[in-house]
Amino acid sequence: xxxxxTINPPELAVAYDDVVRAAEAIRGAVIATRFxxxxxxxxxxxxxxxxxFENLQFTASYKERGALNKLLSLTPEQRQNxxxxxxxxxxxxxxxxxxxxxxxPATIVMPAWTPTIKVENTRSHGANVILEGQSLEEAYAFxxxxxxxxxxxxxxxxxxxxIIAGQGxxxxxxxxxxxxxxxxxxxxxxxxxxxxMAVAAKAINPKIKIVGVEAQLYPSMLNAVKKTxxxxxxxxxxxxxxxxxxxSLTQQIIEELVDDILLVSEAxxxxxxxxxxxxxxxxxxxxxAAGLAALxxxxxxYKGKKIxxxxxxxxxxxxxxxxxxxxxxARDGRLSRLAIDIPDRPGQLARVSGIIGKAGANVxxxxxxxxxxxxxxxxxxxxxxxxxxxxxxxxxxxxxxKANGYIVLVKSTGAAGGAP
Numbered sequence: 001x002x003x004x005x006t007i008n009p010p011e012l013a014v015a016y017d018d019v020v021r022a023a024e025a026i027r028g029a030v031i032a033t034r035f036x037x038x039x040x041x042x043x044x045x046x047x048x049x050x051x052x053f054e055n056l057q058f059t060a061s062y063k064e065r066g067a068l069n070k071l072l073s074l075t076p077e078q079r080q081n082x083x084x085x086x087x088x089x090x091x092x093x094x095x096x097x098x099x100x101x102x103x104x105p106a107t108i109v110m111p112a113w114t115p116t117i118k119v120e121n122t123r124s125h126g127a128n129v130i131l132e133g134q135s136l137e138e139a140y141a142f143x144x145x146x147x148x149x150x151x152x153x154x155x156x157x158x159x160x161x162x163i164i165a166g167q168g169x170x171x172x173x174x175x176x177x178x179x180x181x182x183x184x185x186x187x188x189x190x191x192x193x194x195x196x197m198a199v200a201a202k203a204i205n206p207k208i209k210i211v212g213v214e215a216q217l218y219p220s221m222l223n224a225v226k227k228t229x230x231x232x233x234x235x236x237x238x239x240x241x242x243x244x245x246x247x248s249l250t251q252q253i254i255e256e257l258v259d260d261i262l263l264v265s266e267a268x269x270x271x272x273x274x275x276x277x278x279x280x281x282x283x284x285x286x287x288x289a290a291g292l293a294a295l296x297x298x299x300x301x302y303k304g305k306k307i308x309x310x311x312x313x314x315x316x317x318x319x320x321x322x323x324x325x326x327x328x329x330a331r332d333g334r335l336s337r338l339a340i341d342i343p344d345r346p347g348q349l350a351r352v353s354g355i356i357g358k359a360g361a362n363v364x365x366x367x368x369x370x371x372x373x374x375x376x377x378x379x380x381x382x383x384x385x386x387x388x389x390x391x392x393x394x395x396x397x398x399x400x401x402k403a404n405g406y407i408v409l410v411k412s413t414g415a416a417g418g419a420p
Contacts, residue, residue: 013249030065046304050177061090063091063167066164071095071102074153082106083104084106084108086142086157088139092129100126157190171198172204188212193312195249209260212262216264238290240312268294272284282314283321284316288310295307334387340383352384356386361397362387394410
């Protein structure tokens with residue numbers, strides 16, 4: 001216990017024993033998800049990559065762990081009166097699901113702009129959903145006031161010892177399966193997941209490195225810990241970790257136990273989501289892909305290491321997912337938009353299509369631009385979206401069109417994401 005006392009100073013809100021008790025409390029009610037190595041990602045990133053599939057929980061997120069541990073800690077009177085939580089997604093579903101399972105009345109406050117699918121998923125678990133506020137801060141303030149007025153216990157999404165301890169059970173499972181991990185790379189929103197995992201991991205293996213990941217648009221914990229003043233805000237794919245004000249308890253633990261915090265770009269988040277679908281055949285949300293995105297962006301730092309990543313959630317809007325996958329095809333040169341100047345007379349579209357088809361490419365979309373273009377009045381701008389094998393194949397198609405006398409402009413092949 002001497003070693004643990006050093007790792008967990010008395011001032012920290014959560015100790016390793018709290019995480020161990022949480023693991024025992026939630027056992028059987030929360031899935032002990034798979035933790036497996038990925039041969040393809042390991043080869044791609046020159047490291048030994050292990051993935052923890054928390055996106056396979058019943059509500060598709062690790063949030064169930066902390067929510068259940070908190071609910072189990074309530075007194076009989078608190079259970080009878082009910083609980084209230086504020087969340088725009090995963091925490092809401094975790095609290096709603098386990099509260100319903102335990103017979104505890106649950107009220108969930110969600111911002112007014114919360115996507116309908118997330119609202120309905122939360123209601124489907126038996127919770128009373130209140131849509132209130134134009135921001136998470138407004139929804140939080142309403143939830144606290146409403147809970148106090150009605151005698152409900154507030155279940156915080158991250159700044160609560162029981163929540164932190166519950167989330168830390170992820171690390172116990174990971175290190176039981178692979179005790180010789182060199183690094184854990186963990187997404188940071190409010191900090192509940194990485195705090196609990198750091199407490200557990202550093203107790204089990206004091207030499208392990210804990211690295212946090214935030215979206216570049218939301219470096220709130222980095223600002224708090226490193227006393228920087230980077231701007232916070234914007235539309236990010238990783239909305240699950242788009243937190244403007246990190247927790248005070250979690251910040252304290254992170255300052256003590258976390259070795260580094262990395263920021264990831266939107267392009268790398270998109271690429272990571274796409275890679276996990278195409279390689280691992282698993283769907284993750286932006287926050288769930290943040291660890292892999294960090295490796296894509298800072299691969300040189302971790303070559304040859306044995307690394308554990310947490311795929312912390314899988315709740316992503318299907319239209320957004322479709323957009324991410326399409327954009328990744330464009331970045332790889334597999335889906336491109338061409339503008340071709342052609343004479344405005346019969347047979348030209350067929351001729352262009354024939355050249356593209358003979359080159360082995362596929363035409364996906366076609367439209368003509370006759371008004372908003374600089375081509376002569378007797379000409380037209382033919383806009384095509386074509387599918388090719390890769391960027392080299394695209395260049396071959398464009399060369400064939402030019403060899404046949406056409407002026408071709410590749411108008412969009414996507415921005416280059418950070419390649420490993």
